Amino acid sequence: MTLLSIKNLNTAFKTRNGEVQACRNIDLDIEVGQTVGIIGETGCGKSVLGMSILKLLPYNARVTGEIRYLEQNLLTLSDQAMREIRGGGIGLLPQSPSTSLNPAMKIGTQIEEGLVLHRKMGKPAAKQKAVDMLTFLGIKKAKKVSEQFPHQLSGGMKQRALAAISITGEPRLLIADEPTKGLDAIVKTQVVELLKQLKAETGAALLLITHDLKVAECLCDKIVVMYSGEIIEMAATQKILKKPAHPYTKGLLQSLPEAGMTPIPGQSPSLSQVISGCRFYDRCEIRQAACRYQRVPLSVVNGSQVRCLYAD
Amino acid sequence: MYRYIGKRLCLLLIVILGVTVLTFTLMHAAPGDMAEMIAISRYGAENLTTAEVEAIRLSEGLDSPVMVQYFHWLTHMISGDFGNSLITGEPVLEEILIRLPATLKLSFAALLVSLVIAIPAGVIAASKQHSLMDYLTMSSALIGTSVPNFWLGLLLILLFSVTLGWFPVFGYGGLRYMVLPALTLGAGLAGITTRLTRSSMLEVLNQDYVTTARSKGLSERRIIFKHALKNAFIPIITVIGIQLGHLLGGTVIVESIFAWPGIGKLLVDSIYARDFATVQACALLFAIIFVLINLIVDVLYLFLNPKISYQKE
Amino acid sequence: MIRDILKNKMALSGLLIITMLILVALLAPVLAPHDPYEQLLEKALMAPCWDYPFGTDEYGRCVLSRIIFGTQTALFIGLSVTVVSAFVGVGIGLTAGFYGGRFDEFLMRIVDVFLAFPGLILALVVAGLLGPGLPNVIFALALVGWMGYARVVRGAVLAEKEKEFVETARSLGASDGYIIFLHLLPNIISPVIVMASIGIGQAILGAAALSFLGIGVQPPTAMWGLMLSYGKDYLQSAPYLTIFPGVIIMVTVLAFNFLGDGLRDVCDPRYGKVIEE
Ligand SMILES: Nc1ncnc2c1ncn2[C@@H]1O[C@H](COP(=O)(O)OP(=O)(O)OP(=O)(O)O)[C@@H](O)[C@H]1O
Ligand SMILES: [Mg+2]
Numbered sequence: 001m002t003l004l005s006i007k008n009l010n011t012a013f014k015t016r017n018g019e020v021q022a023c024r025n026i027d028l029d030i031e032v033g034q035t036v037g038i039i040g041e042t043g044c045g046k047s048v049l050g051m052s053i054l055k056l057l058p059y060n061a062r063v064t065g066e067i068r069y070l071e072q073n074l075l076t077l078s079d080q081a082m083r084e085i086r087g088g089g090i091g092l093l094p095q096s097p098s099t100s101l102n103p104a105m106k107i108g109t110q111i112e113e114g115l116v117l118h119r120k121m122g123k124p125a126a127k128q129k130a131v132d133m134l135t136f137l138g139i140k141k142a143k144k145v146s147e148q149f150p151h152q153l154s155g156g157m158k159q160r161a162l163a164a165i166s167i168t169g170e171p172r173l174l175i176a177d178e179p180t181k182g183l184d185a186i187v188k189t190q191v192v193e194l195l196k197q198l199k200a201e202t203g204a205a206l207l208l209i210t211h212d213l214k215v216a217e218c219l220c221d222k223i224v225v226m227y228s229g230e231i232i233e234m235a236a237t238q239k240i241l242k243k244p245a246h247p248y249t250k251g252l253l254q255s256l257p258e259a260g261m262t263p264i265p266g267q268s269p270s271l272s273q274v275i276s277g278c279r280f281y282d283r284c285e286i287r288q289a290a291c292r293y294q295r296v297p298l299s300v301v302n303g304s305q306v307r308c309l310y311a312d
Numbered sequence: 313m314y315r316y317i318g319k320r321l322c323l324l325l326i327v328i329l330g331v332t333v334l335t336f337t338l339m340h341a342a343p344g345d346m347a348e349m350i351a352i353s354r355y356g357a358e359n360l361t362t363a364e365v366e367a368i369r370l371s372e373g374l375d376s377p378v379m380v381q382y383f384h385w386l387t388h389m390i391s392g393d394f395g396n397s398l399i400t401g402e403p404v405l406e407e408i409l410i411r412l413p414a415t416l417k418l419s420f421a422a423l424l425v426s427l428v429i430a431i432p433a434g435v436i437a438a439s440k441q442h443s444l445m446d447y448l449t450m451s452s453a454l455i456g457t458s459v460p461n462f463w464l465g466l467l468l469i470l471l472f473s474v475t476l477g478w479f480p481v482f483g484y485g486g487l488r489y490m491v492l493p494a495l496t497l498g499a500g501l502a503g504i505t506t507r508l509t510r511s512s513m514l515e516v517l518n519q520d521y522v523t524t525a526r527s528k529g530l531s532e533r534r535i536i537f538k539h540a541l542k543n544a545f546i547p548i549i550t551v552i553g554i555q556l557g558h559l560l561g562g563t564v565i566v567e568s569i570f571a572w573p574g575i576g577k578l579l580v581d582s583i584y585a586r587d588f589a590t591v592q593a594c595a596l597l598f599a600i601i602f603v604l605i606n607l608i609v610d611v612l613y614l615f616l617n618p619k620i621s622y623q624k625e
Numbered sequence: 626m627i628r629d630i631l632k633n634k635m636a637l638s639g640l641l642i643i644t645m646l647i648l649v650a651l652l653a654p655v656l657a658p659h660d661p662y663e664q665l666l667e668k669a670l671m672a673p674c675w676d677y678p679f680g681t682d683e684y685g686r687c688v689l690s691r692i693i694f695g696t697q698t699a700l701f702i703g704l705s706v707t708v709v710s711a712f713v714g715v716g717i718g719l720t721a722g723f724y725g726g727r728f729d730e731f732l733m734r735i736v737d738v739f740l741a742f743p744g745l746i747l748a749l750v751v752a753g754l755l756g757p758g759l760p761n762v763i764f765a766l767a768l769v770g771w772m773g774y775a776r777v778v779r780g781a782v783l784a785e786k787e788k789e790f791v792e793t794a795r796s797l798g799a800s801d802g803y804i805i806f807l808h809l810l811p812n813i814i815s816p817v818i819v820m821a822s823i824g825i826g827q828a829i830l831g832a833a834a835l836s837f838l839g840i841g842v843q844p845p846t847a848m849w850g851l852m853l854s855y856g857k858d859y860l861q862s863a864p865y866l867t868i869f870p871g872v873i874i875m876v877t878v879l880a881f882n883f884l885g886d887g888l889r890d891v892c893d894p895r896y897g898k899v900i901e902e
Contacts, residue, residue, distance in 0.1 A: 016629070056526050059442055083529040092527035099520040104542040113538075114528045162524070169529065323737075330738035342754035454886070458879040460830055462837045462850075463871030466857050474861050561745035565834055569857075579746070580838055583753035595750045599741040 003205050004030040004053070004090075004173055009065035011045070011052045020271045022048040024229040026065070027298070030173065035199065035206040037216035037237070039252070040226035041268065046209045047095065049226070050175045053207075054092060055082055069173070088118040091171035091204070095178050097158035101150035107134075107161050108146030114168030133164040136201070137194065156187060163194055167202050174198065175207045180215050192218050213256060217241060225249050228268045228279040235304035245304045245311040248280050278308070286310050317611055324607055331599045332389070336382050338595075339588050347374045349586060353398040389596075395589040399582075404593045408575060414484060415563055415574030418497065421490050422559055422566075423552070425498030426505050431548070433502075434509025438517060439536050449506065456503025461562055465496040465569040482571040493570045497562045501555050505548075512547035516540045546616050553609030557602050629891045636887025639822075642880035650696040659687035661694040661847045670863050680865045682855065688866065692873050694847035699829045699877060702763060706828035707821050709767035714774025715817060719809070721775065722782025733779070736772045744769045748831055752841045762841035766831050773820055781813040815892035819885050826881030833874050849874050 011023035022045040030036050038046050051057050053067055055074060067074040069089060074082065086092075094100040102110060111130035115121045121129060127146075134142035137160040150158060159179070166174055176195065180188045192215055199206055210216055216223055216237065223240045225233040225248065233246040244250045251264035266283035269275060278284065278291040291309055301311045340346070347369035351360055354368070369375050373384055388395070394404040430453075437449040472492060473481040479492050516522065517540055525539045563576035571577070575594055582590035630636045649656060659677070668685035671677055679688035721732040739747070752765035786809075794803075833850030835841040842848050844855070849870040856866030 016632075054527060056523055083531065085529070086527055087529035092524070094520060094524050094527070096520060100524045102521040102525065102539050102543070105539070110524075113525075113530060113534075117529060165524065165528065326734060327737045327741055330734060331741050334738055338751060338754060343756060454882055455875070455879060458826070458830075458875050458882055460833055460837075460853075460871060460874050460878070462834060463853060463867070463874065466853070466860060466867045467871070470860055470864055470867065474864075557743045561743035564745060564749060565838065568838060579749070580840075583749065583840065588754075591750060591753070595742065595746060598743055598746045602743055603741045 001032045002029050003032045003034075003070065004028075004207075005066075005068040006053070007066040007068070009049070009052060009063070009067060011048050011057070011061060011063045013058075014060045014062070015272075018272050022229055022271055023052060026231055028224060028231065028234070030205050030207060032172065033199075033203055033205050034222065035208060035220045037208045037210060037220035037223045038226060039210060039213060039216055039223060041252075042211070043271075044226045044268065045229045045271070046226055047177055050092075050177055050207065050209055053175065054086055054090060056086075056092075084118075087114050087169035087171065089169075089171055090173045090175060091166040091169060093162060093166040093174060093176040093179055095181065097155055097162055100162055101153075101158055103150050105149070106146065107148055107150065107153065111146070111161065111164050111168055114165060118169030130164070133168070134160065137164055137197070156190065159191065160194065163198055167198055167204070170202060171204055173205045173207065174202075175209070177209045178211065179208075180210065180212055188212075188215065195219060213241070213253070225252070229271050230279060230307060231298065231305075232280065232307040233304060234298070239304055243302065243304075245301045245306040246280075246308050247284050247286055247311075251283075280308075313614060316614065320607055320610060324603055327603055328600060331596065331603075332386060333382070335592055335596050335599075336385060339592050340378065340381075342588070344586075346588065347372065349588070350398055353585075353587070354401075394593040397582075397590050398587045399585050399590075404590050407578065407590070408593060408597060411573055411575050411578050414572060415567070415576060418490070418493055418563060418566065418572060418574060419556070419559055421494035422497035422501060422562075423556070425494050426501035426555075427552070429498070429502040430505035431509055434506045435513055435536065435541065435544075437506070438510045438513030439532065439540075441514060441517075446510075450510065453503040453506040453510075456499055457507070458503075459500060461496055461500050462565045462569060464499055465492070465566060468492045468496055469569075482569070484571070484573050489570075493566050493572055496569070497559060497566045500562065501559055504555055504558070505551060508551040509544070509548055512544045512551070513540060515547070516544045519543075546613060549616065550609060550613055553606055556605045560598055560602055630888065633887040633891050635883045636891060639880045639883030639885075639887060642876060643884060646696055646700065646877060646880070649693055650700050653693050653697055657687070657690035657693045659690045661686060661690040662845055670859065670866075672863070673865055679869045680863065682852070682863075682866055683859065688852070688869055691847045691852060692849065692870060695849045695852065695870070695873070698759075698842070698846060698848045699832070699874075702759070702766070702832045703825035703829040703881075705763050706766040706770060706832075707824045709763065710770035710824065711774050711817060711821050713767070714771035715778050715813075717771070718775040718778025718813075719782060722779035722786070723809075725783075729779070732775070736775050739769065739772050742769070745831065745834060749835065749838065749840060752835050757841065757843045759842055759846075762832055762835055765835070765841070766828050769831075770824055770828065773824075774817060777816050777820065778813050781816065782809055785809050785812050815888075819889045819892060822881055822888055823885035826878040826885070829881075830874065830878050 006026055006028040009023055009026040010021065012019050012021040026049060028036070038049065040046055048057070052061075052063050053074065055063070057063065063075060065075070069085060072081070072085075074085065077085070101107070108127060108130045111133060112123070112126040115126040115129055116123070131142045131146050134145060139145055139157060139160055145153065145157065145161075150161075153161065179195065180191050183191060195206065195208070196219070198204070206219070208216065208219055220237045223235065223237050224231055225240070225246065227248050233240065233244065233249045235245075240249060241253070244253055248264070253259060254262045255264060264283055269279055269282065275281070276295065277293045278287070278296045281287050281291050284291065288310060294309065296307050296309055298305045298307050300306075301308075345365075347365050350372065351365045351368050355364060373381060376384075392405065394408075396402060397404050397407065400407075433449050433453070437446045440446050469481055469492065472478045480489055483489050522535060522539060525535050530539075563574060564580055565576070566572065567574045567576035568580050575597065579591060579594040579598075582594065630640070663686065665681075665685035668677075668681050669683050671681040671685075673680045677687050677689065679692065682688055682691070717732055717736075721729040747769045748765040751768055752762050755761035755765065794807075832841065833848075833853070836848055836850035837854045839854060842851060844851055852870040853867060856863070856870065859866050
């Protein structure tokens with residue numbers, strides 16, 4: 001069953017220097033319980049996609065298209081109804097643990113809020129549940145920790161606290177924005193374990209935004225590759241990693257340390273640039289004259305969806 | 313933390329010492345012969361003899377080197393002797409202490425007025441950023457900071473005393489007398505405080521943890537009051553501290569308009585009368601109060617910030 | 626840059642009003658319907674009418690003409706105070722930031738001492754002690770206005786100093802003065818301009834406050850604060866003597882605040898790329 005279905009999503013920001021279009025014609029389905037990874041280089045619009053789903057973008061953003069969660073189109077939903085979805089239907093595991101907890105509020109209270117709101121728990125019950133959740137997520141002395149403020153916690157503990165917060169409303173979809181960014185290998189493994197644990201506990205689907213192909217490989221059923229605001233390839237994890245179809249995906253895999261770290265030459269085009277043909281044209285090794293002006297749709301090549309006229 | 317406070321106190325002492333030097337220099341750089349002026353104030357300008365002036369120069373120690381005079385003055389002040397008024401001959405400190413309560417009363421009332429207006433206005437403007445409400449609030453705030461308070465005072469008198477007759481034109485007494493001066497002094501302050509409240513609220517609302525709070529599905533109201541306000545208060549307090557300085561400066565004008573018998577009016581009157589001793593003492597007092605307030609605000613900031621107070625344990 | 630300024634509504638409206646004020650000041654003799662100093666006692670305290678749009682004061686002088694000529698005084702004071710305090714402040718900030726160490730420490734304590742006084746009080750005492758006269762007012766206001774520049778510039782210099790290009794310039798054998806002027810100055814110019822813009826308004830306001838208190842510029846100079854100071858005695862019978870000069874002071878100060886705020890938005894790199902604020 002499809003949990004979230006995104007159709008022709010476009011997100012643009014109005015800025016002084018014109019319109020920045022961070023998401024272009026995104027089509028993406030997430031099944032119940034599925035884990036979908038989004039990869040792509042920095043600034044390609046991954047976080048913006050995640051925040052578009054939650055409708056948590058700054059005021060200068062304009063989002064069009066359709067984001068269907070179960071039966072409802074989130075983009076036309078009222079603020080009130082959207083608030084019920086946030087936390088309750090779709091949870092967020094934010095990007096940076098160090099700044100994502102309120103410094104002036106006890107950890108416990110920050111977890112309780114969601115419990116009281118979405119599970120209609122009383123204060124004492126929520127308090128107990130918050131401690132239980134922290135314990136479950138591997139925090140020792142959870143009772144004491146729930147009485148502490150964020151600055152008293154280590155980075156790993158903060159991440160666990162945020163994980164607890166993200167699932168308080170028993171969401172059916174969890175959006176995790178670069179949960180492993182800037183972590184060393186050991187902690188990274190822990191976070192991957194944590195995410196597995198969260199999935200096992202809640203049965204939620206996971207939208208994992210990451211730079212890290214390793215992490216994506218460990219967790220994801222399906223991987224979506226974004227480039228300059230567009231989805232350029234989308235397929236089952238093993239398919240993408242073993243037999244990438246798009247030249248950009250190939251390049252990405254070759255830039256991995258194991259593959260000899262050969263970076264793709266050049267830079268991705270600015271998001272405010274309007275390009276009628278392929279956005280990867282300038283950097284592409286197999287480009288042809290047609291790529292320059294012809295609109296390139298997502299098409300099925302060997303079972304992957306690929307945005308390339310000459311993919312094999 | 314205590315080390316920090318100790319360090320601040322040392323700095324404070326240095327600054328206050330500097331303030332005394334500056335005040336002293338100003339008085340001595342002023343044109344005119346001090347001894348002669350004292351003599352004039354005592355005996356009148358007519359039939360003043362050189363002998364009398366010279367006698368005063370000797371008795372007041374005005375013939376000794378400047379450094380000696382400064383230390384003489386400083387030691388006297390430390391022992392609580394701020395000299396006598398050149399006009400009345402009464403001890404300056406006594407006069408100041410009599411008037412201090414009036415100024416403090418006015419300042420606190422004005423602070424209250426400004427906070428009651430500014431904090432809600434700033435919070436609302438920030439939470440409804442880019443709305444019409446926001447623009448209106450911010451425009452009024454900017455106008456508020458640009459209105460000369462001496463003019464505002466007159467307008468208020470014109471409207472509420474002269475035309476409507478609700479409040480007395482000037483004078484000192486019960487609450488009725490306090491309304492217009494406090495409004496005058498508080499309004500300009502409210503403008504600045506509103507702007508700063510809004511910007512510190514916005515700063516907080518742009519933080520990651522507010523996004524976390526939003527992602528929980530909390531109501532905007534809960535986000536503002538439970539999550540943002542508490543964090544915004546720390547910078548707001550600092551702002552209030554800085555603003556108190558403007559407030560002290562404003563008392564000079566407001567007290568003059570409304571004949572409010574505080575230190576501000578005393579200062580202006582003494583300048584008119586060229587009563588150096590009183591001017592000196594008032595200026596010094598204003599500076600000391602101002603520095604002390606800033607110190608208190610800084611220390612308060614430490615206590616309010618959970619991060620720092622924790623390290624103390 | 627200039628295009629950004631013109632696009633910013635606040636900066637633009639401030640700039641427009643200021644341009645108008647400058648024009649009024651320059652064309653005062655042409656624009657003023659009457660001689661601002663001519664006393665016609667038989668015409669004293671006339672309410673606004675066709676001949677005297679803003680009425681006449683207690684000496685029968687045309688209030689409108691006095692306001693028009695007051696623009697000259699106000700802008701002159703605002704500009705000279707700001708130029709003096711900006712020069713002193715920037716100079717001190719540059720030297721303190723650049724040489725650092727004890728020298729910096731010493732200069733910053735001096736800044737602290739001047740900041741220990743609420744601005745108006747210090748200006749009042751200095752202007753009061755120096756006695757009446759325009760130069761004294763300018764001196765007094767400049768004396769309380771330079772510290773902000775010094776602090777900001779020093780901070781900027783300290784930050785810039787960390788950056789590589791100063792090191793590079795040094796290693797190439799550039800002298801201190803050369804480094805200061807060629808590399809650092811362009812980087813601190815925008816905060817200084819913002820401060821100066823707001824500073825002009827504040828100086829005008831300060832001068833008005835001083836003359837309102839009867840300190841500083843003396844009659845019969847056409848000056849807005851003085852007009853208020855005398856007009857207030859006729860608050861009941863001739864309120865227009867109070868209202869009009871006040872409005873013009875407010876508009877002027879507002880215009881400079883608008884310009885400063887607008888410039889800050891344009892210059893501040895934080896607001897540069899993305900308009901999130
Ligand atoms: N409020 C905004 N206004 C204008 N542009 C924005 C805004 N928010 C994001 N952008 C732009 O959208 C683009 C995509 O940003 P996004 O945060 O989604 O990148 P990302 O793929 O998550 O990168 P990273 O891996 O660094 O997190 C960026 O170029 C950014 O400049
Ligand atoms: Mg991101």
